[in-house]
Amino acid sequence: MRTREPRPGSFYALALFFALFVLFLYGPIITIAILSFQGPQGGLTFPMNGVSLHWFVDLFEKQAVGDIWGAFRRSFALGLMVMAVTVVLSVMGGLAFRRRFIGSGALFYLIIASLIIPSILISLGVGLIFDILDWEVHWTTSGFGAQLTWTLPFGLLIMFAVFNRFNKAYEEAARDLGASPWQTVRFVVLPIIAPSLIGVALFGFTLSYDEFARTLLTSGSYNTLPLEIFGMTTNVTSPVLYALGTLTTVFSFLIITSFIALAVILRRRRAKLGSDAGKGMV
Amino acid sequence: MTLKGLISASERTSWLLVSPLVLILAFFLVLPILTIVVVSFWNYNEFTFFPDFIFDNYAYLLTSQVTLSTYLKTLKFMVLTWIFCTAIGFTVAYFLAFHVRSLGAQVALFLLCTIPFWTSNIIRMISWIPFLGRNGLANSALISMGVIDEPLEWLLFSDFAVVLAFVHLYVLFMVVPVFNTMMRIDKSLIEAARDAGANGFQILTNVVIPLSKPGIMIGSIFIVTLVMGDFITVRFMSGGQSASVGRVISNEIALLQYPSAAASAVVLLCTVLLMIAVMLRFVDIRKEL
Numbered sequence: 237m238r239t240r241e242p243r244p245g246s247f248y249a250l251a252l253f254f255a256l257f258v259l260f261l262y263g264p265i266i267t268i269a270i271l272s273f274q275g276p277q278g279g280l281t282f283p284m285n286g287v288s289l290h291w292f293v294d295l296f297e298k299q300a301v302g303d304i305w306g307a308f309r310r311s312f313a314l315g316l317m318v319m320a321v322t323v324v325l326s327v328m329g330g331l332a333f334r335r336r337f338i339g340s341g342a343l344f345y346l347i348i349a350s351l352i353i354p355s356i357l358i359s360l361g362v363g364l365i366f367d368i369l370d371w372e373v374h375w376t377t378s379g380f381g382a383q384l385t386w387t388l389p390f391g392l393l394i395m396f397a398v399f400n401r402f403n404k405a406y407e408e409a410a411r412d413l414g415a416s417p418w419q420t421v422r423f424v425v426l427p428i429i430a431p432s433l434i435g436v437a438l439f440g441f442t443l444s445y446d447e448f449a450r451t452l453l454t455s456g457s458y459n460t461l462p463l464e465i466f467g468m469t470t471n472v473t474s475p476v477l478y479a480l481g482t483l484t485t486v487f488s489f490l491i492i493t494s495f496i497a498l499a500v501i502l503r504r505r506r507a508k509l510g511s512d513a514g515k516g517m518v
Numbered sequence: 519m520t521l522k523g524l525i526s527a528s529e530r531t532s533w534l535l536v537s538p539l540v541l542i543l544a545f546f547l548v549l550p551i552l553t554i555v556v557v558s559f560w561n562y563n564e565f566t567f568f569p570d571f572i573f574d575n576y577a578y579l580l581t582s583q584v585t586l587s588t589y590l591k592t593l594k595f596m597v598l599t600w601i602f603c604t605a606i607g608f609t610v611a612y613f614l615a616f617h618v619r620s621l622g623a624q625v626a627l628f629l630l631c632t633i634p635f636w637t638s639n640i641i642r643m644i645s646w647i648p649f650l651g652r653n654g655l656a657n658s659a660l661i662s663m664g665v666i667d668e669p670l671e672w673l674l675f676s677d678f679a680v681v682l683a684f685v686h687l688y689v690l691f692m693v694v695p696v697f698n699t700m701m702r703i704d705k706s707l708i709e710a711a712r713d714a715g716a717n718g719f720q721i722l723t724n725v726v727i728p729l730s731k732p733g734i735m736i737g738s739i740f741i742v743t744l745v746m747g748d749f750i751t752v753r754f755m756s757g758g759q760s761a762s763v764g765r766v767i768s769n770e771i772a773l774l775q776y777p778s779a780a781a782s783a784v785v786l787l788c789t790v791l792l793m794i795a796v797m798l799r800f801v802d803i804r805k806e807l
Contacts, residue, residue, distance in 0.1 A: 244718065250612070253609055253610070253613065254610055257606065257631075258630060264646050267648045268645040268648060280647055282648065325538055325542070328535040328539070332531075332536045333536075337532035337533060346548070347543070350543060352740070352790070353547070353787070353790075354747020354748075354786060355747060356747055356767055356768060357554060357787060358550055360550070360783055361549070361550020361551055361553050361554045364550070364776060381545065385542070385543065388543075438636065442636035443636075465638070465644075469640070478644075478648075485637050492637075
């Protein structure tokens with residue numbers, strides 16, 4: 237057993253600060269979750285005017301709101317597409333960047349640029365290209381590409397961090413035992429980095445699912461869910477907006493927790509199989 | 519000698535691995551920026567925009583009084599957001615890194631902080647309405663405590679609301695890199711400082727803050743670019759009353775004045791790149807991964 241120093245006084249002040257910070261992060265979303273159960277006569281603020289599922293029922297009636305279910309299906313499909321491409325390209329990029337190659341420095345800065353460029357520029361630029369070329373903007377083409385400029389840098393930076401901490405002895409051992417480069421990657425490297433790939437997938441899906449600015453001018457006539465919700469804020473003034481917000485946030489939470497659970501399970505399984513690779517953070 | 523002979527096999531493998539990435543970034547990042555630069559010299563009328571080589575878009579932009587005041591306003595949002603995000607983000611990261619003792623608890627609390635980042639920004643903005651509105655929780659609480667008699671009108675749809683929402687949305691971009699840098703500080707340095715007689719505050723100012731600087735810089739780069747390019751938070755949280763550089767661009771797009779939107783975008787890009795260039799002098803990003 238570890239001997240414990242007594243907590244310094246500053247600990248309690250900082251712990252209180254942290255608790256308030258968490259309240260600041262989650263408080264507003266909890267408020268709208270409660271208010272989405274407003275009675276049929278209830279408004280956008282407290283007090284609660286009865287408790288009902290009225291506004292959730294409204295969501296399922298096509299007249300009350302726009303095409304939110306179509307928008308949800310599109311966002312979900314797009315999220316999966318972006319996730320798949322982000323994971324695959326991030327792993328490939330991560331593998332490539334373990335060695336310096338001609339242009340690796342420039343490419344690294346291009347990746348950083350993709351992350352920090354104001355989103356509206358991507359939206360405008362991609363929109364302009366499609367306009368000039370007389371192509372039709374669509375969420376599966378222009379929207380897809382525009383979102384990748386946002387998710388790929390996150391995926392790549394995670395992979396860079398993972399490979400920075402990767403113990404090359406495992407690969408050398410595989411090579412010494414006669415594994416081909418592909419076999420080394422497939423049976424040694426990928427299993428070791430698998431939990432981190434869950435993290436990359438989580439970023440890929442959720443950042444796409446919630447993306448607004450880069451999709452604005454690139455999704456065409458069919459809105460994704462965030463665009464549809466933003467459209468609602470200008471003309472819907474009933475708690476149905478909160479009901480939708482609650483529902484999609486619950487959906488996000490389900491996705492996040494299942495990804496995290498999956499990562500934890502993978503990590504446990506790996507620990508049980510006796511490898512101590514990547515015991516550090518990340 | 520052929521090209522193949524000059525370039526090693528590993529070099530070719532690396533290029534093969536990054537080629538899809540390069541193609542995507544070329545078409546959806548580099549080409550769009552070049553297009554914006556080109557189109558910013560084009561002309562337009564009420565119906566369409568067409569190739570030309572004019573400086574009118576820039577001339578109008580750079581001489582307009584509105585541009586200056588919009589930039590000042592956006593800079594105000596940025597500076598306020600940065601101050602609050604840095605203060606809050608540093609404190610939270612400091613607590614997590616130095617006061618939470620078990621790694622498990624650190625990871626759990628860190629995840630608790632990052633989960634909102636993976637949910638919708640639009641919903642997170644909307645969720646301030648019941649709190650800040652005229653009849654919202656903040657006003658009711660203040661009235662019942664007797665602090666004010668009349669509901670405060672400036673809570674929602676104001677500059678205050680804009681900065682509050684920015685801090686709410688973007689503070690994680692400061693917490694994460696600062697926490698990451700702090701976790702790498704060798705704990706024996708802090709013990710050494712304590713043995714040498716430094717008190718808690720001296721350790722903070724002489725050891726922790728200097729060693730956390732790269733994290734703070736990375737967080738600052740995020741916050742500067744996110745706030746400078748934002749158009750949706752300002753529009754929604756100010757109720758359409760406040761201007762920002764991003765909103766000007768989005769309004770010009772809505773009016774189909776693409777060349778003038780492109781010129782505004784080029785100026786914004788130069789401003790942001792200039793700020794980042796200054797900040798990058800203090801940090802080597804590649805070392806921080």
